[in-house]
Amino acid sequence: MTKDQDKPGDEKEYKTSWKDSIYNPRTGEFVGRTASSWGLIILFYLVFYGFLAGFFCLTMWVMLLTLSDDVPKYSDRVPNPGLVIRPKSLDIVYNRSDAAKYNQYIQHLDNFLQRYNDTEQASNELCLAGEYFEQDATEVEKKVCQFRRSSLRLCSGLSDSSYGYAEGKPCVLVKMNRIIGLKPLGDPYINCTAKRDASLQLQYFPKEGRIDKMYFPYYGKKTHGKYVQPVVAVKLLLTKEDYNQEITVECRVEGSDLRNNDDRDKSLGRVTFRVLVTE
């Protein structure tokens, strides 16, 4: 009961003090401060945050100055490359009697190999086989070692414009992803195997699936724009018994320090694809 009587008075008092706390006409204070006091506070924060932002930008700028576009700064070791294949499909399925079914693969290979045309490559360097092709940091436009399309022989698309697809012995190109600064030790080569009991005959171009050291290191897009990656062509010599059944093929880079058996990353140094040719 007493509470009910008290209430109207309380409310009135509360209202006046609440209004005063926003704007007090007697002292000219707004939320407890005069205009000049507010001005100083706003000025202080403007200067304070302005300084913080400026400092942030300065440190960012200094850090970016020390970064190079093509070399990762904080990396203790060069990463391992993944393997990829061309045509860009992990399921190569076609009917060898039906050109419409394999034309897409041929198109893909034709496009990919344009840059390897002998006429294009003639202007590049003839490098020493088996040696890294290291170049001075002062070299603004890095030179490129020749990789001639004709060295892929039966898989070059020159002597056989269907890359073996029409005869049911398709070619697949295997290459490593570009990694700046990578210099594989040993003598890397590509080794492909069919995941089945019966073995599968394969033919490699260049010989033995070698990846020559002369194509390393790669210096990055900016200075090494005309770089072409070394490619290994694998011709799958399928026989009549191999048609109409899916064959899983795994290719690995071997003979070097490049990793090819990482449990977590199955694309490191290896690639698996399926082939199914019908007739």
Ligand SMILES: *[C@@H]1O[C@H](CO)[C@@H](O)[C@H](O)[C@H]1NC(C)=O
């Ligand atoms: C492959 O193509 C040929 C010719 O078009 C056709 O006769 C044959 O049935 C096709 N084979 C399959 C498995 O589709």
Ligand SMILES: *[C@@H]1O[C@H](CO)[C@@H](O)[C@H](O)[C@H]1NC(C)=O
């Ligand atoms: C590369 O060579 C192929 C086959 O000789 C030809 O069709 C193609 O036009 C050439 N491409 C370039 C860019 O020279």
Ligand SMILES: *[C@@H]1O[C@H](CO)[C@@H](O)[C@H](O)[C@H]1NC(C)=O
């Ligand atoms: C290729 O790999 C298979 C399976 O791992 C192995 O048996 C074979 O000896 C290898 N070939 C070469 C030339 O290393």
